[in-house]
Amino acid sequence: MERDELTGILQVLCPMHVMLDGSGHIRAVGSTLQKLRPETPMVGARFLELFEMTRPRSVTDMAGLRAASQTRLRLQFRDNPRTTLKGVVVPLPGSDGAIVNLSFGISVLDAVRDYALTSADFSATDLTIELLYLVEAKSAAMEASRQLNLRLQGAKIAAEEQAYTDTLTGLKNRRAMDHILDRLTAADPPFALMHLDLDFFKAVNDSMGHAAGDHVLQQAARIMVEETRQQDMVARVGGDEFVLVLMGLSDGRKLARIAHRLIERLEEPMPFDGQTCRISASIGTVISSAHDRCSAGDLLHKADVALYASKRAGRGCHTFYSPDLGDMVEDATSESRADIDEGRTLYGGTAA
Amino acid sequence: MHGLINRAIQAFFITTYGAERWVRVTEAADLAFSDFEAMLIYDTDDSARLLDAMAVELDRPLAEVLEDIGTFLVSNPQVESLRRLLRFGGVTYVEFLHSLDDLPDRARLAVSDLELPRLELREHTKGLFSLVCHPGLPGFGSVMVGLLRAMADDYGALVMLDRKSGGDGQDVIWISLVESTFAEGRSFDLGARAG
Numbered sequence: 370m371e372r373d374e375l376t377g378i379l380q381v382l383c384p385m386h387v388m389l390d391g392s393g394h395i396r397a398v399g400s401t402l403q404k405l406r407p408e409t410p411m412v413g414a415r416f417l418e419l420f421e422m423t424r425p426r427s428v429t430d431m432a433g434l435r436a437a438s439q440t441r442l443r444l445q446f447r448d449n450p451r452t453t454l455k456g457v458v459v460p461l462p463g464s465d466g467a468i469v470n471l472s473f474g475i476s477v478l479d480a481v482r483d484y485a486l487t488s489a490d491f492s493a494t495d496l497t498i499e500l501l502y503l504v505e506a507k508s509a510a511m512e513a514s515r516q517l518n519l520r521l522q523g524a525k526i527a528a529e530e531q532a533y534t535d536t537l538t539g540l541k542n543r544r545a546m547d548h549i550l551d552r553l554t555a556a557d558p559p560f561a562l563m564h565l566d567l568d569f570f571k572a573v574n575d576s577m578g579h580a581a582g583d584h585v586l587q588q589a590a591r592i593m594v595e596e597t598r599q600q601d602m603v604a605r606v607g608g609d610e611f612v613l614v615l616m617g618l619s620d621g622r623k624l625a626r627i628a629h630r631l632i633e634r635l636e637e638p639m640p641f642d643g644q645t646c647r648i649s650a651s652i653g654t655v656i657s658s659a660h661d662r663c664s665a666g667d668l669l670h671k672a673d674v675a676l677y678a679s680k681r682a683g684r685g686c687h688t689f690y691s692p693d694l695g696d697m698v699e700d701a702t703s704e705s706r707a708d709i710d711e712g713r714t715l716y717g718g719t720a721a
Numbered sequence: 722m723h724g725l726i727n728r729a730i731q732a733f734f735i736t737t738y739g740a741e742r743w744v745r746v747t748e749a750a751d752l753a754f755s756d757f758e759a760m761l762i763y764d765t766d767d768s769a770r771l772l773d774a775m776a777v778e779l780d781r782p783l784a785e786v787l788e789d790i791g792t793f794l795v796s797n798p799q800v801e802s803l804r805r806l807l808r809f810g811g812v813t814y815v816e817f818l819h820s821l822d823d824l825p826d827r828a829r830l831a832v833s834d835l836e837l838p839r840l841e842l843r844e845h846t847k848g849l850f851s852l853v854c855h856p857g858l859p860g861f862g863s864v865m866v867g868l869l870r871a872m873a874d875d876y877g878a879l880v881m882l883d884r885k886s887g888g889d890g891q892d893v894i895w896i897s898l899v900e901s902t903f904a905e906g907r908s909f910d911l912g913a914r915a916g
Contacts, residue, residue, distance in 0.1 A: 478912075481911045481912035482912030482913075483912075485910070485912065486911060486912070487812075487911055488811075488812045488911065489812065498809055498911075499809075501809065501911055502806060502809040502827065502830075503830060503831070505802065505805060505806060505809070506806055506827070506830060506831030506832075507831065509802040509803075509806070509831070510760075510831050510832050513725070513759040513760050514760050516759070517758050517759065517760045517761070520758075
């Protein structure tokens with residue numbers, strides 16, 4: 370077969386081939402391979418000066434290349450873009466030349482873009498177009514799945530948000546508080562925990578009805594949110610019981626000011642349906658600092674002890690926890706909390 | 722029916738007729754929701770009721786609405802990825818027509834649980850083809866008419882289409898290619914990749 374005939378056949382079957390002569394110069398080149406370097410005519414150039422052989426690395430001349438006919442070649446352009454190519458070499462029978470056929474391998478996605486290749490650049494049996502189709506189809510399907518995942522994630526967050534939220538007041542619930550306290554006590558920044566109990570709430574609820582009670586709880590929640598900062602946490606942990614976590618605060622005077630301000634605002638008359646609801650609040654506060662580490666359970670207990678002291682002091686009070694208070698509680702075990710709730714004194718002295 | 726198909730119907734309807742009418746259609750079709758997820762599978766009856774409700778809402782024959790859906794699938798930028806995937810079928814409109822035989826397989830390669838009816842292209846004389854749409858997806862033949870027409874525009878070819886309902890849910894679409902390079906057509910860049 371004449372060399373021209375062979376080249377004609379190769380153009381159709383292998384548009385990325387080169388035919389080399391014995392000295393390693395390119396005698397013929399496939400149209401697609403030439404398209405990768407439109408400015409540099411490949412015919413006449415030395416193959417190994419255009420391409421760097423990366424596997425096997427030992428190939429540096431024509432003899433070496435011919436000897437590599439049993440291996441998969443890996444090479445790349447010496448100039449930019451340094452596209453990586455796969456190849457196979459076949460020695461030309463009856464001469465010392467060879468044919469090298471190249472393909473993009475996995476770099477085909479970039480190559481199609483870098484060189485603006487079209488279907489016509491690939492032989493009819495080449496699977497590249499199918500590969501590109503598949504990549505695009507899978508990307509589109511993956512994107513659709515990703516969108517679904519995002520929406521599901523959003524729904525999950527919304528559901529969790531709801532599960533951590535007290536639906537009446539919009540505050541965090543006990544579950545949320547437990548999570549936050551566990552995290553805080555493990556991380557140990559200074560913070561203060563206030564246990565707040567509304568005074569006379571039961572009376573409002575009993576005498577004016579549940580709607581008034583709900584209204585009072587919502588107003589109280591609003592006041593607590595307004596009197597705390599964005600980073601603080603306000604949770605409703607029982608019927609008329611609240612826990613406030615004040616981040617980074619360990620200054621007693623500041624905390625006392627916040628507590629008194631809370632009580633003051635909660636004592637303001639709340640109009641509802643032509644009537645006026647009046648409540649107050651008792652607060653017990655405990656400070657968690659680096660040298661006084663407690664578990665979440667301990668903190669809640671101490672805040673509760675301090676709250677109890679406030680109740681005993683006649684309501685509308687704020688008390689800081691101190692170890693002495695513990696004894697008072699022990700002394701008072703016979704006196705149930707419910708009895709104290711029925712007390713008549715609205716305003717006692719404030720302990721701070 | 723596959724969510725991708727339902728989702729395409731939804732995209733078509735909302736884009737063309739607005740979200741308000743879409744909600745009305747889903748209510749008329751007795752669906753408990755108005756948003757289809759592309760990657761979930763839905764009850765086939767739901768989709769059938771949905772299409773009927775669409776035809777009633779628009780006061781147009783269902784076949785016409787389905788043809789519009791086929792056109793939308795190729796020509797609307799929202800579903801550009803589908804148009805690109807179809808263009809991978811061939812460099813010319815005739816090559817594209819021949820690639821339709823593989824369409825269900827191509828669809829399954831992309832999304833393994835997406836089942837499309839078998840398609841069969843026959844070339845009768847030069848420029849005269851028939852496409853047999855086998856049963857399996859009611860209305861698919863009408864969608865294909867719209868899709869074939871829009872793809873002809875995409876390739877810049879001039880075609881005449883005629884759908885004949887055969888027996889047992891099988892449609893035959895007659896395609897006569899008047900001119901394969903009638904207009905410029907839209908460009909197709911292999912490496913562009915639809916976002």
